[in-house]
Amino acid sequence: xxxxxxxxxxxxxxxxxxxxxxxxxxxxxxxxxxxxxxxxxxxxxxxxxxxxxxxxxxxxxxxxxxxxxxxxxxxxxxxxxxxxxxxxxxxxxxxxxxxxxxxxxxxxxxxxxxxxxxxxxxxxxxxxxxxxxxxxxxxxxxxxxxxxxxxxxxxxxxxxxxxxxxxxxxxxxxxxxxxxxxxxxxxxxxxxxxxxxxxxxxxxxxxxxxxxxxxxxxxxxxxxxxxxxxxxxxxxxxxxxxxxxxxxxxxxxxxxxxxxxxxxxxxxxxxxxxxxxxxxxxxxxxxxxxxxxxxxxxxxxxxxxxxxxxxxxxxxxxxxxxxxxxxxxxxxxxxxxxxxxxxxxxxxxxxxxxxxxxxxxxxxxxxxxxxxxxxxxxxxxxxxxxxxxxxxxxxxxxxxxxxxxxxxxxxxxxxxxxxxxxxxxxxxxxxxxxxxxxxxxxxxxxxxxxxxxxxxxxxxxxxxxxxxxxxxxxxxxxxxxxxxxxxxxxxxxxxxxxxxxxxxxxxxxxxxxxxxxxxxxxxxxxxxxxxxxxxxxxxxxxxxxxxxxxxxxxxxxxxxxxxxxxxxxxxxxxxxxxxxxxxxxxxxxxxxxxxxxxxxxxxxxxxxxxxxxxxxxxxxxxxxxxxxxxxxxxxxxxxx
Amino acid sequence: xxxxxxxxxxxxxxxxxxxxxxxxxxxxxxxxxxxxxxxxxxxxxxxxxxxxxxxxxxxxxxxxxxxxxxxxxxxxxxxxxxxxxxxxxxxxxxxxxxxxxxxxxxxxxxxxxxxxxxxxxxxxxxxxxxxxxxxxxxxxxxxxxxxxxxxxxxxxxxxxxxxxxxxxxxxxxxxxxxxxxxxxxxxxxxxxxxxxxxxxxxxxxxxxxxxxxxxxxxxxxxxxxxxxxxxxxxxxxxxxxxxxxxxxxxxxxxxxxxxxxxxxxx
Numbered sequence: 001x002x003x004x005x006x007x008x009x010x011x012x013x014x015x016x017x018x019x020x021x022x023x024x025x026x027x028x029x030x031x032x033x034x035x036x037x038x039x040x041x042x043x044x045x046x047x048x049x050x051x052x053x054x055x056x057x058x059x060x061x062x063x064x065x066x067x068x069x070x071x072x073x074x075x076x077x078x079x080x081x082x083x084x085x086x087x088x089x090x091x092x093x094x095x096x097x098x099x100x101x102x103x104x105x106x107x108x109x110x111x112x113x114x115x116x117x118x119x120x121x122x123x124x125x126x127x128x129x130x131x132x133x134x135x136x137x138x139x140x141x142x143x144x145x146x147x148x149x150x151x152x153x154x155x156x157x158x159x160x161x162x163x164x165x166x167x168x169x170x171x172x173x174x175x176x177x178x179x180x181x182x183x184x185x186x187x188x189x190x191x192x193x194x195x196x197x198x199x200x201x202x203x204x205x206x207x208x209x210x211x212x213x214x215x216x217x218x219x220x221x222x223x224x225x226x227x228x229x230x231x232x233x234x235x236x237x238x239x240x241x242x243x244x245x246x247x248x249x250x251x252x253x254x255x256x257x258x259x260x261x262x263x264x265x266x267x268x269x270x271x272x273x274x275x276x277x278x279x280x281x282x283x284x285x286x287x288x289x290x291x292x293x294x295x296x297x298x299x300x301x302x303x304x305x306x307x308x309x310x311x312x313x314x315x316x317x318x319x320x321x322x323x324x325x326x327x328x329x330x331x332x333x334x335x336x337x338x339x340x341x342x343x344x345x346x347x348x349x350x351x352x353x354x355x356x357x358x359x360x361x362x363x364x365x366x367x368x369x370x371x372x373x374x375x376x377x378x379x380x381x382x383x384x385x386x387x388x389x390x391x392x393x394x395x396x397x398x399x400x401x402x403x404x405x406x407x408x409x410x411x412x413x414x415x416x417x418x419x420x421x422x423x424x425x426x427x428x429x430x431x432x433x434x435x436x437x438x439x440x441x442x443x444x445x446x447x448x449x450x451x452x453x454x455x456x457x458x459x460x461x462x463x464x465x466x467x468x469x470x471x472x473x474x475x476x477x478x479x480x481x482x483x484x485x486x487x488x489x490x491x492x493x494x495x496x497x498x499x500x501x502x503x504x505x506x507x508x509x510x511x512x513x514x515x516x517x518x519x520x521x522x523x524x525x526x527x528x529x530x531x532x533x534x535x536x537x538x539x540x541x542x543x544x545x546x547x548x549x550x551x552x553x554x555x556x557x558x559x560x561x562x563x564x565x566x567x568x569x570x571x572x573x574x575x576x577x578x579x580x581x582x583x584x585x586x587x588x589x590x591x592x593x594x595x596x597x598x599x600x601x602x603x604x605x606x607x608x609x610x611x612x613x614x615x616x617x618x619x620x621x622x623x624x625x626x627x628x629x630x631x632x633x634x635x636x637x638x639x640x
Numbered sequence: 641x642x643x644x645x646x647x648x649x650x651x652x653x654x655x656x657x658x659x660x661x662x663x664x665x666x667x668x669x670x671x672x673x674x675x676x677x678x679x680x681x682x683x684x685x686x687x688x689x690x691x692x693x694x695x696x697x698x699x700x701x702x703x704x705x706x707x708x709x710x711x712x713x714x715x716x717x718x719x720x721x722x723x724x725x726x727x728x729x730x731x732x733x734x735x736x737x738x739x740x741x742x743x744x745x746x747x748x749x750x751x752x753x754x755x756x757x758x759x760x761x762x763x764x765x766x767x768x769x770x771x772x773x774x775x776x777x778x779x780x781x782x783x784x785x786x787x788x789x790x791x792x793x794x795x796x797x798x799x800x801x802x803x804x805x806x807x808x809x810x811x812x813x814x815x816x817x818x819x820x821x822x823x824x825x826x827x828x829x830x831x832x833x834x835x836x837x838x839x840x841x842x843x844x845x846x847x848x849x850x851x852x853x854x855x856x857x858x859x860x861x862x863x864x865x866x867x868x869x870x871x872x873x874x875x876x877x878x879x880x881x882x883x884x885x886x887x888x889x890x891x892x893x894x895x896x897x898x899x900x901x902x903x904x905x906x
Contacts, residue, residue, distance in 0.1 A: 075764065078712070083710050084706045135785045136788075140777075142836065148792065242706040279687060552660075
């Protein structure tokens with residue numbers, strides 16, 4: 001049944017250790033080779049990105065004694081977009097005594113991901129979750145506490161226990177500052193060298209191993225390279241990502257031989273501030289934690305344009321509570337988003353654009369008082385909107401938020417290029433087809449603090465001795481030459497072109513949102529697959545870039561990112577077309593239950609689709625990694 | 641949406657343009673039209689830049705990233721105020737509804753000796769990272785942490801610590817200060833960590849090293865004008881500077897003995 005570009009013979013080795021799931025990681029840690037403490041200083045490691053995954057990896061590896069060079073595109077590592085995560089971080093501490101456990105966190109994450117993640121990776125994630133909270137507390141992360149001084153928890157989508165730790169509505173900021181400070185501490189001892197305002201443009205491979213990176217006219221050599229550069233959500237132009245977040249580092253690595261897994265698994269978040277106009281440069285998230293106390297509703301009758309206060313209770317439809325009585329407003333993100341879209345499609349959307357639903361705190365304020373609600377969510381309410389959420393229900397809508405897909409990695413977080421490791425959102429490993437709230441922070445820190453310090457040591461110990469490489473090696477000069485040539489070509493188009501990068505990027509975003517968004521069909525995906533190549537052709541003919549390539553040139557930077565977004569978008573659409581089932585955030589209209597829920601096809605698609613780049617202008621090859629569920633029973637996901 | 645395009649504002653901008661640190665800069669006049677009250681300040685600059693690019697001119701360069709008020713990348717002095725006229729708001733969260741048709745808006749970079757201009761409105765704030773590097777952390781190696789509920793923290797302290805930890809490191813406090821002092825920035829970090837039992841052990845070395853580094857990097861002294869507090873988009877309070885001063889006074893009761901290790905005065 002597979003299309004002819006699917007290669008089922010190729011065997012991807014996920015390196016999942018044998019044995020019972022509870023023992024896999026411990027046994028693996030014991031089996032791994034170690035690098036003697038005195039030898040660690042002989043190894044150089046490059047890390048691209050300083051979000052939770054990159055900063056925590058850099059700090060931990062620096063502490064162990066390795067020499068680290070760390071790169072970020074902002075002026076400071078503290079500005080990576082992990083900083084914007086609001087709601088919290090999950091862990092299986094079970095402090096509230098409400099029945100949580102490592103096993104339950106594992107189970108919820110596998111189920112939340114609609115059974116498209118690797119069991120072994122997810123179990124390890126749940127296992128180290130408690131260490132992360134301990135680590136962050138020791139670093140001075142000011143988590144919320146109850147009056148007795150112990151840590152507080154709240155609940156989040158996709159779970160029936162309270163396991164989310166938080167620091168007001170700024171949990172990502174506080175965790176990142178913890179990791180950033182740990183990183184700066186290593187910088188103070190010279191174990192970490194910091195390079196800011198730099199973007200990785202190529203990964204350099206020598207003798208089949210990742211041995212360095214190149215950027216605009218700069219070259220860096222190492223024994224291993226770690227990419228922790230985040231997701232590719234900005235393919236959609238409008239997303240909750242930072243404006244400069246981009247997919248170029250992973251795409252460049254992909255072109256050099258790192259396989260790309262499940263590109264079509266993109267998450268559309270249900271609680272964002274609705275779009276207001278054509279000049280919008282990004283979308284802003286409202287934490288999912290608001291769904292703890294906020295109730296989502298629309299008018300029961302289509303086209304009801306009365307103000308929310310004028311609509312009596314019995315003419316409102318609290319549709320999540322109605323359809324999903326056991327999880328109610330706390331259903332996972334993909335379910336909440338799809339239902340918001342269905343309500344708007346049915347003409348029940350609210351606000352000027354009819355593309356919004358209400359999130360109402362009136363009941364919670366009546367129950368707990370305004371002060372309590374203000375203490376819980378105060379700073380989240382201060383965002384953008386001019387309305388007063390204590391008096392009127394907020395309007396919310398969906399927005400591209402996170403990409404579960406990413407570079408394929410094995411259990412050791414190593415890509416298909418030996419020596420190239422991928423952490424955090426940049427890899428594909430833990431969230432399957434839908435990520436649960438408060439799990440991105442958990443994964444970024446798990447990868448950086450507690451996985452990579454072990455697995456990279458094993459790689460280095462096995463590969464030793466490394467051939468000594470300098471930046472004048474022919475592979476570096478070849479990469480530099482290619483990059484210079486590409487920039488020259490782009491500037492020669494750019495000096496004559498007519499369309500700005502923003503203009504083209506905005507059009508790409510519309511193609512993606514309309515055809516590869518919350519609801520996808522064979523027809524819409526095929527449409528995207530004709531529109532994207534057309535737009536790419538236009539880009540290479542007509543992009544307008546002022547200035548020179550040797551100066552600081554923000555438009556050239558955007559053009560370089562956009563060139564890669566065009567390619568990534570095409571792969572997202574291709575992958576979505578091949579995956580003829582619905583699962584998690586990937587909803588194919590052709591595959592749904594009679595009440596519009598995602599209908600998986602486990603017989604044909606219980607796998608990760610893993611794409612291999614075959615060269616410019618050539619069709620990529622789709623490999624599959626079959627997923628085995630030995631501990632969690634495959635079933636139709638239900639939140640009813 | 642199109643409904644706003646018809647009643648959009650016309651604004652007269654005076655913007656600092658400077659090619660690089662070593663070249664002289666100047667104020668340049670621009671006019672933008674049809675600006676909706678709903679766009680953000682940076683989106684207004686995006687619109688200007690799109691016009692400039694289409695005319696073959698180079699866009700105005702400024703730092704920005706998250707555009708939701710948390711990464712601390714955006715800066716700008718707007719009509720003389722870092723982050724502009726709205727209190728407790730970063731430039732990226734400032735909306736054009738704060739301005740009216742026909743307004744003249746003066747836009748400059750953050751100015752301080754320790755923040756050299758990179759280009760136009762973009763400045764180099766790596767000195768703030770250097771101050772953190774000198775001691776703005778708790779030395780807890782990965783893996784060595786005790787069970788997190790083993791050390792309870794007074795809720796009040798956790799809250800005060802969080803108030804200080806909310807600093808986004810934008811540097812508006814430095815830009816607002818007549819002395820270009822980073823005392824509010826440093827005070828916030830000293831308070832964030834020093835208010836927690838986990839951060840107490842290193843509190844004295846921390847404050848000592850951070851203040852020393854701040855002085856070295858060309859930040860000025862504090863003369864209690866409180867301009868920093870007035871412009872801070874995250875509401876970091878002056879009491880954090882008081883806490884810094886107190887910690888610093890305590891730290892000066894430390895001396896180095898002959899072997900170079902610190903010991904307390906008896």
